[in-house]
Amino acid sequence: NVKVIFIDNQLTYSQSEFKESESDDGAILETSTITLTGDATFAGEVNEDFVAAGKVQINNVPEGLTAKMIKIDDHTVVLSFEGKAVNNEADVEIELAFTDSAFNGALASEIDQSSRGGMTALLLDFDYDHTSKLKRTMAEATYINASAYTQSSYQAVLDAVAKGQELLDNENATSKEIDLAIGDIIDAQEQLDIPRDGFSVLQAESSDATSGGSLRVEGSVLHGTYDGAWIRYDALDFNGLNPKYLELRYDNASNRCASDSHLEVRLDGVDGTLIGDIQLPATGTAWGSYETLQFEISNPELLDGKHDVYFVFKGTTEDSRPYVAKVDYLQFKETADIDSVKLEAEKSDENSGNGLKNESINLGGTYDGAWIKYNNVNFNNLEANTINVHYSTRVDACALDARIEIRKDNKDGELLGTIMLPLTGGWSDYQTVSTKLDTSVTGVQDICFVLRGTNDGGRPYVANIDYMEFVNSGVNHIEAENKDSWSGAELKVENSTDNTGKSLTNIGGVRNDAWLRYNGVEFNGKTEMTVRYSHNPGTAGTNSRIDVYLDNMDGNPIGTINLPTTNGWANYTVIREVFDQEITGSHDVYLKLHTDGSGWVANFDWFEFGEPTAGVDKSQLQAKYDENVALLQEYDKYHYVGFNIFKDRLLNGSAVIDNENATANDVRIAIKDIDNALAALQYKIAFDLNDYVVQLEDINEADYTKDSYANLMQAIEVAKAIPVDSEYEVFKNAYDGLVDAHSKLTALNRTALEEIIKQAEAIDLDLYQEEGKAEFKAALENAKKVYETVSLTQAQVDEAVANLDQAIKALKPIETDSVNKVALKIAVDLANAITDKDLENVVKAVVDEFIAAREEANAVYNDANATQEQVDNAFDRLASVMQKLEFFKGDKTALKAFIDKVTGLDSSKYTQTTWAAFKAELDEANAVYNNENAMQEEVNSAYSELVTAFLNLRLIPDKSLLEDLINQAEGLNAINYTKATFDGLTKALNEAKVVFENPDATQEEVDNAKDVLAKAIAGLQTVTTDNTVKTPVDNGDTTASVKTGDESLTGMFATIALLSVAGYTVLRRKEN
Structure with missing residues (x-):
């Protein structure tokens, strides 16, 4: 019997579990289409968000995800989740409850499934996957704007991604290997570098790539150069520049370098366009004599744009002269620095x-x-x-x-x-x-x-x-050691080397209040003083400074020059100060040197007095900084790689603005660096949008309605068409559009169509009249076509279901003489599909009846002259026995084993009553075992009863001693004994006879009766001549109760009983 429950209003969820996206990034891309059936409808406007409107409450949604429930029509809403869960390493159950305001025509409590929680909670299925994280990291890396970065730094990213792909292709890759690959990709991204200005100083020891071999860094210079060695600088940006010169600082020891050492400058390859071949003549016989040369480039227009520049070392080297030169730095310039x-x-x-x-x-x-x-x-x-x-x-x-x-x-x-x-x-x-x-x-x-x-x-x-x-004669240059007088003491002239390797002579040993004098210095109006010095904070004092006096050290100095630390004695720098008053004529200049504390003041290389240098115009750099500094507060809008580079270049530009010694070239480089850094900025939402698109493109079109899928695809195309340099709002609008389309993605319900197609295919058209067959076939063919179509609306599916249902109902059965065999035909088809294997475990009686009923039903169905009564009887018989096909044979293994154990018992050893009961249960157990139709319940019952009867068996006791005592007692004469003691004997004798004559008496009962009787006999007192003398008799012992039950037998079978119970439990489990 089928029980049908009718529910007026019910919510159906297309899915209750939501799997995390394949990217394993905490995103939930799956949606659930919630359909309302019955008389009630969803309230509100189409596209309304029930969550935002408070029409549904959704609890326990993980941080980072936002639940949305969009109304599609009066009977459909779609539940979706936007964003990415912060913690996605464990499954999450979420609870959902509609409020009354969500419905028209019914209260929420009157609608089945309007509340989901506890055992019916919805599940967000998170599963951390190392492979998915690697895929996501690779996708992020390849979305980075390659054109904004240098070739070598971006190639490092591509190389790391390629290694990641190798692991994805390797089924045996470990999670540790995958995590390391993820780290390598992230590290490569963080090492990305943008193009540098073409006029930047190129430190030889810090190139982007080299030929390797013996090339090595030695201090702050490149050493180990050989014929054919090369260094490369990526993406030097010469846009807007006119690089007419290349300045090069190098060292060529004639006893260690090739006699024809030279340096080729090539573009975009080791064998690329040659733009210069610079001869590197010897600077000395041994290392240490650095010189700076300026090479004029004859075709600077070849450098226009961005280029990878190769410097290729050449020379006829030999064992004793294996090198070309040591190189400190290289720098392209528009003009040569000349005196x-x-x-x-x-x-x-x-x-x-x-x-x-x-x-x-x-x-x-x-x-x-x-x-x-x-x-x-x-x-x-x-x-x-x-x-x-x-x-x-x-x-x-x-x-x-x-x-x-x-x-x-x-x-x-x-x-x-x-x-x-x-x-x-x-x-x-x-x-x-x-x-x-x-x-x-x-x-x-x-x-x-x-x-x-x-x-x-x-x-x-x-x-x-x-x-x-x-x-240009506006400057008086004075080497510090060329003083005309000094204060002496610890002051000294030193030969030293600066941090670039350049040799120099300086004044050292300068203590507080020391002084230097330089005679006859010419002044011509407004004057700027420049000092080249070094200061080591480890051994020098603080607040080091120079007071400048003219002609004597009386009165106030004409100016004071502060000397900030340079963080090392070899780290020389220059500092400038313009005096307030104009100075003309020739003067003796006194420099009084001060510091706070007991340390040194500074070391001094040279001094210059001259006209104030023209101020460097920093207005464009200041404007560039002001225009972009607000972006630093919008860090959350940008992808971290580009933003970190931008932040670094912008703050460097700020430092150039604040640097009084910054040159025009410094300013121009800072501006270009900021421009190149701006090109590297990418909105974070652009990466999120790309990731979203990649994941949504994998959605199966066949699972969703045509309109909602088309809407999603349109949103995806809009997203993919956005240029990478678009404004933030463009990406944001596309992302919001994609979220909206995703939230309205409606599941296509094909279940009813699938079921009715199966029903239709099972129909035997031979049983129906021709009328309606063509329409039925057409409706079935159309339903199949619709079912196999990928792009469908729900209305198309529902229409196909309705049309096929109508065609089925329109079929008219063939009736011969008013005999209707349709039901019989269905039953026969079902019965004929059942095989002998299907019947193996069914009880024999049911099998026999089923085979007979099936044969009769087939015969009646094929009998053209069968009456309706015969048809109905055949159907009833077949239907009745088919309902019993679940009557399976019982498992008799344990029963047979126990029967075998107890069958050999000797009946003569047991009491008649207990043996009779045991024998009856043993016979019943054998009958059940031999019954082919016995079901499990019968087997279990027979087993249990047999075990109980066995446990109740009692052995026949030994009554010979009791019999002897009874015979002895019966031979005694009452007149010989006192009345009281003989009455006790009589009582004990009568009880002993009852036990003796009881066929079921136990050995304990027999022994007890014997002991009582023996005691009564022993207690008898004879009658004496003095009848006044009475010997007390204790009759209390003769009243001792006789024990029942055979404890020894019970103990013998305790273990068997436990085993029997275990066997019974096994049978019950098999039955269940």
Whole structure:
């Protein structure tokens, strides 16, 4: 019988367990479609979130996840979870309870499954998976914007990801190996570096890649160079730069380096475009003589853009000279750092001719109006404001007013200045004169020198000219050791080496209040003093400083220069201070040296006095910093790798702003570094969106309704189409759209369609009339087609179910003479499907009846003349016996074993009554055992009863002694004994006879009766002649009760009983 329970209003959940995403990141991507059946409907508007509206309460949702329940229509809502659980290492049960406000037409308490908790709680199935975490880490790494980073640093990330993939492909990879791979990928990400400015100082010992071999770092320089060795710097950014020069500081020991050492500069490969080949001549016979050279690049336009730059060492090396050179640093520059521009007079590009002649070391044949011109003179970064001329005259042959006009472009060009040439002692008496230019010269210029002088008949010449030299004479440079006087004591001159390996001479041993004096220092107005010094906080004092006095140390100093620590005696640096007052003329300069405490003041390399250097324009850097500093407060919006780089570069830019000694190149590099760091910034939500897309793309379309799946796919396409450089809101809107589409992803219910298709396929159309068959076949074919279709709406599924159901109901059975065999046919089909194997454990009687009923049913069904009564009877008989096919044979193993144990007992040894009871149960047990139709309950009962009867058996006792005593007592004459003692005997005798005649008496009862009777006989008192004398008789002993039960027999079978109970328990378990 089938019991049907009708429930008016019920909620059905498409799933109650939600598995964590395959990424194992705490995300729950699965959704549950909750369907309301009955008369009630969901309240509220479509797309309303029941959680936010308080129409459903969901408890115990893990931190990091947010539950959403979106109304799809009046009978459907979808439960989903947004975000990622912070703790995803253990399963979580969540409780759910709808409120009355969620429904129209019913209270929440009237709707089945409106509350889920306890045994019906929903389950979030978290399962920590090392492999999934590795996959997620790899996906994150490969989503990083590769173009923002250097080739080598990003290649390290790709290499780590490739190793991770090897582990994913290895079925035997251990969790420890996987965790290490995850750590390697994360480490590689944290080591990512952005392109650096093309004019950055390239420390040779800190390149991005090398050829290896004997290359090694020695202190702060690169050593072990060999022919073919190379170092590489990745992604040098030359955009907007004009790298005309390469500066290189190196050391070439002629006794250890190749005689033809040189350095090739190549782009983007060891064999890439050659942009320079720099000769590295010897700097000394042994190591330690560093020199700096500046190489002019003839084709700087090749460097435009971003390039990996290779420096390839070349030279004919040998065993005794295995090296090319040691290298300290390299730096591309737009201009060469020069102190002067020297033009040899005899080597001009053009001249006026007419007797001018280029002699071995000078220009001769000069005359008034003669000129020499130099084309494209490169002053680089030199602000030339002074010209020096080395010349000679003859007192009687040269003009008294000899002079040179310095003009720009040509002989008639802009006059830059004029320098007078006083007479010298003769042609061999060369002297140098100097004068300030009216206009400073810089950059690349054409320079023309026009010779002037009053030439009369005796003075035809102007002068012989050796060279003209342009300099910037605004600075008086004073080596510290070149003092004119000092305070003595511990002051000393030292030879030392700075942290770049450069040798220098310095003043050391400086204690508080020591002083130095330098005579005749020229001043010309506003003055800036520059000091190169070092300070070691370990042995020097604090607050070290210099007070500067003019001409004496009376009164107040004209200025004080503070000396911050440089953190080491070899760490030299420069510091500048502009004096408040203008100073002119020549003065003796006193430097009084101070520190707090007992330590040293500092070591000093040199001092300079000159015009204040032009302030570096930091306005663009300041604007760049101000524009982006607020981003530091939005760290949670950005992926940590790019953000950490950005933070570092922005704070470095701030340091450059605060650094008074920062150069224009420092400022420009800081700006470019910030720009490149901005390119590395990626929104964290972009990574989350990418991860979300990757996971949702794996969702099976066939499991969800067509509309909700299409909506999700559209949201995914929007997300995938977002350019990587989009604004935050673009990513945020796409992420929110994806969350919304996911929350509305509605499960497609195909169960009813699957069931009705099975029902239809089981129908035997031969039993039905032709009318309706075509419609039925079409409906079934359509239902199958719909079921196999991937993209479906729920309405399409429901329509296919309804159409097929209607077609089934429309089928009309074939009725022969009003005999309906449809039910019989179904029963016959079911019975014919049952095999002999299926019947192996069914009791024989039921099997026999089933086979007979099945044969009869088949015969009646195939009998065209069968009556309806015959059909119904055959159906009833077959249906009745099929209901008994669960009558399985009992397990008789334990029963048979016990029967075998007790069958050989000797009946003559046991009492008649207990043996009779035992025999009856033994016969019954044998009958059950031999009954093929005996079921388990019967077997269990027979076993239990047989064990009980066995335990109740009693052995036949030995009554011979009792019999002898009875015979003895019966032979005694009452007149010979006192009345009281003989009455006691009589009582004991009667009880003994009852026991003796009891066939079921136990040995204990027999022995007890014997003892009582023997005592009564022994207690008899004879009658004496003096009848007044009475001997008391204690009759109390004759009243002792006779014990019952045979304890010894019970003890004998105790163990058997326990085994029997165990056997019975086994039978019960098998039955259950």
